[in-house]
Amino acid sequence: xxxxxxSAAAVQAGIRYRDRLDLGLIYSQxxxxxxxxxxxxxxxxxxxxxxxxxxxxxRAQAVLVNAGNANACTGERGMEVAIATGAMAARELGIDxxxxxxxxxxxxGEQMATEPFARAMPELVRSLAADGFxxxxxxxxxxxTVPKTATATVFLDGTEVSVLGVAKGSGMIMPDMAxxxxxxxxxxxxxxxxxxxxxxxxVDRSFNRITVDGDTSTNDTVLVMANxxxxxxxxxxxxxxxxxxxxxxxxxxxxxxxxxxxxxxEGATKLVTIRVTGGRDSESAMNAAQxxxxxxxxxxxxxxxxxxxxxxxxxxxxxxxxxxxxxxxxAFDDVTMVRNGQGLGRDAEEAATAVLRQRHFTVTVDxxxxxxxxxVYTCDLSVEYVKINxxxxx
Numbered sequence: 001x002x003x004x005x006x007s008a009a010a011v012q013a014g015i016r017y018r019d020r021l022d023l024g025l026i027y028s029q030x031x032x033x034x035x036x037x038x039x040x041x042x043x044x045x046x047x048x049x050x051x052x053x054x055x056x057x058x059r060a061q062a063v064l065v066n067a068g069n070a071n072a073c074t075g076e077r078g079m080e081v082a083i084a085t086g087a088m089a090a091r092e093l094g095i096d097x098x099x100x101x102x103x104x105x106x107x108x109g110e111q112m113a114t115e116p117f118a119r120a121m122p123e124l125v126r127s128l129a130a131d132g133f134x135x136x137x138x139x140x141x142x143x144x145t146v147p148k149t150a151t152a153t154v155f156l157d158g159t160e161v162s163v164l165g166v167a168k169g170s171g172m173i174m175p176d177m178a179x180x181x182x183x184x185x186x187x188x189x190x191x192x193x194x195x196x197x198x199x200x201x202x203v204d205r206s207f208n209r210i211t212v213d214g215d216t217s218t219n220d221t222v223l224v225m226a227n228x229x230x231x232x233x234x235x236x237x238x239x240x241x242x243x244x245x246x247x248x249x250x251x252x253x254x255x256x257x258x259x260x261x262x263x264x265x266e267g268a269t270k271l272v273t274i275r276v277t278g279g280r281d282s283e284s285a286m287n288a289a290q291x292x293x294x295x296x297x298x299x300x301x302x303x304x305x306x307x308x309x310x311x312x313x314x315x316x317x318x319x320x321x322x323x324x325x326x327x328x329x330x331a332f333d334d335v336t337m338v339r340n341g342q343g344l345g346r347d348a349e350e351a352a353t354a355v356l357r358q359r360h361f362t363v364t365v366d367x368x369x370x371x372x373x374x375x376v377y378t379c380d381l382s383v384e385y386v387k388i389n390x391x392x393x394x
Contacts (some may be wrong), residue, residue, distance in 0.1 A: 001151040002130040003162045004187040005029045005229035009127035010139035013120035015113075016068025016106060016147045021139035023117065025089060025124050026063040026183055032225040035196040037203045039220035045072035047102045048219060054098055058192035060225055061099035063183055064089045065170075067142055069112040070110035071104040072218040077111055084174040085315035092125040103181050105142055105168060133166055140168035140181055143266050150256035152249040153249050156242050159232035161188045165253040169261035170212070180207065180261055181221040184253060188246055189228035190235040198247040199224050206254035210377045211293050212265035225249065262377045267384030270302050271377070273362040279372035284321040286366065286374040291319035307352035309337050316365060327368030333361050352360055 004029055013023035036055050054060070064086055066084045073077045082102050090097035106110070137147035152163040169180030203222055235242045263271040274293045279285030292298055295315040301308040309330050316328070330338035330356040337348050355361050 001153075001162060001164050003164050004183050005227045006164075006185045006187070006225075006348070007128040007130050008132035008136040009117040009124055009129060010132065010135035011124045011127060013066070013116040015066050016115045021135060022067045023124060024065045024139035025121050025128065026136065026185065026225070027093060027128050028061050028185070028227045029227055029229075030227055031059045031061045032131050032227040033058060033122060033190060033192050033195055034101075034223060034225045035192065035199040036101075036221060036223040037199060038222075039218060041218050041220070043073065043218045045070055045104060045219040046074060046078035047071055047104050048221060050079065050082045050086070051101045051103070051221065051223070054101065056104050057098070058196075059099060059185070060101050060223070061095050062089055062093055063101045063223060063225075065103040065136075065138055065181060065183070066112075066117075068106040069104060069110055070106045070108045070219050071112050072108045074109070074111055080391050081112050081114055084114050088114075088117055088121045089125070092121050094152055101223060103183075103219070103223075105140065105181055105219055108218060110211060116156070120233040127275065127384060133164060137166040137168070140166065142168065143170045144168050145170070145264055148257055148260040148261075148264070150253045150260070152252050154245050154249045156188075156232040156235070156245060159230055159277065161230045161232055161246065161249070162186060163188075163249050163253050165257050167257040167261060170264050180220055180222075182207065182257055184222075184223070184250065186226045186250070187228065187230035188226045188235060190226045190246065191237070193225060194235055194237065194243050195226055198243070198250050202247070202251040202254045205251060206258040209375060210258045210262045211290070212262060212268065212379055222254075251294040259377060265379040265385075267382040267387070268379035269359070269382055270356075271360045272302055272379060274376045275362055275364045275373065276367065276375075277364060277373045278327075278367040278369050280322060280367070280370040281376065282372045284323075285367070286376075287380055288316055288319045288321040288323075288367070289376040291315050291321075291376045292363070292365065293376040293378035302356065303380035303382045305353060305356040306354055307332060307337060307349050309343065309352075312363065312365065313341075321367070322367050323367040324370045329366040329368065331364045331366075332356060349371045
């Protein structure tokens, strides 16, 4: 898909990796309405601090993103590098440097040189193309095994509006936000307050419901840019139906990218939906789902294809969720293993084990205590995860 007025590119800059794309750029022909959400980690990378300040104006025209170095925990020098590299892109593009967002991903705590950016910037800008987003998605990868893109199209009063998103993420994935970068571009014509609300609610329903390993990072960024090139009637507070339709499109892109991140979790072999139903309140249901999804014992059981429901109910018991154990039911897809707090025997376990052999499945935990439901998306925890993270810096 191409989105009117947007282009992207990626080059081999040699920031950390050899012979692979590691520096990318997104460019809008005109300043775009922009909204973003960033990591909740107290430790924030220099690009996050810079971008949050620049986004106060609600506009952006370019995003410069590198892989291999997170530019986090790098002090004043790190901020100087973030500002300097953004300024390089602005000069080459001929735009205001305050309209450039910068993003980094990779190793924490290492200073980043500006020379690779300076050498690569002319080629990077020359390479900008409407179909350059696939290359951009590859340039953002660190331990990712596949690039991640998603698209959606809607019609607003007969006008076609396009949405395109790219993301990276594989490890250090945990709500709120994750070690992930996500950039979404759209040619929709929309006012800032409405876009900001769409982004915030969409992140809460997607990226804030995924976990690979329970760790929240320093660089997490979700940024949406809308340049208005589609020429649709304005999406604003006076047009709630258009806001709903467009918001659903953005949210669908968010959710698709979020699930791709979990499925590509470091060493993952399973994509698992943890669904908690019958909660007394929404907070309790979410706490229960997140605790189960983050349990190392539960996740290793998924990897071993072991239908060990005892680990699930034990995790539930320490989640802080108020429930009655004798009311709990647990099912793997449509196979019920536990009813009223007790297992249903060997036949049920064998059927559930068959479910666990699948690449995708759902674990449903019914608390039997109310009407609230919550979903969290997780993966298994494999031997490969340990190997990847033991060798990450080398």
